[in-house]
Ligand code: ADP
């Protein structure tokens with residue numbers, strides 16, 4: 483996928499974050515400090531503006547710009563973690579120009595690895611990783627089995643949403659929600675909800 487395709491994805495993620503900002507904040511009000519929607523909306527609005535102001539950016543540069551903007555505009559846990567996701571994607575994309583489907587999946591996998599290292603989070607810790615990891619697994623698995631990108635991204639979306647929903651049954655082991663211990667059970671993790679929006683936005687824009 484070329485720069486225009488990645489721009490469409492990033493803008494669609496920003497749009498979905500804005501649309502769901504109140505919902506993300508409501509989830510965070512249950513087990514956190516009620517700012518996940520506003521954090522992500524501020525960050526992605528700034529990221530969208532940053533990429534608009536650099537119309538010539540190649541895929542790697544585009545992803546780097548988004549990562550840097552998120553790190554610098556979003557406080558708290560999610561800004562640096564999403565920033566790391568995009569910076570690692572940028573590093574994986576390099577300056578080679580457009581990514582093919584496998585290259586995109588590999589970059590997303592590198593981004594997930596970066597989040598897990600930076601956050602010291604494993605699958606099941608009730609974080610954004612619980613949506614991202616199954617999405618990456620599904621995307622890579624479908625592509626390896628010969629599926630077209632749209633089919634693979636649809637499977638990734640289903641997997642992300644299932645991972646998000648399953649966070650409600652988990653005890654939070656990372657981030658603010660972990661202070662609640664067992665009392666975090668019964669509440670969906672806000673970061674897993676925003677991460678699902680990221681995958682949904684990819685399926686809506688990149689699946690051709
Ligand atoms: P803060 O908790 O600093 O207010 P946000 O509310 O914006 O930041 O983001 C909270 C989300 O960040 C959580 O729902 C969770 O998904 C994610 N998160 C927090 N800590 C970690 C971590 N160590 N590793 C992975 N994700 C994390």
Ligand code: MG
Pocket residue numbers: 510514515516517518558
């Ligand atoms: Mg918060």
Ligand code: MG
Pocket residue numbers: 515517557558559
């Ligand atoms: Mg906060």
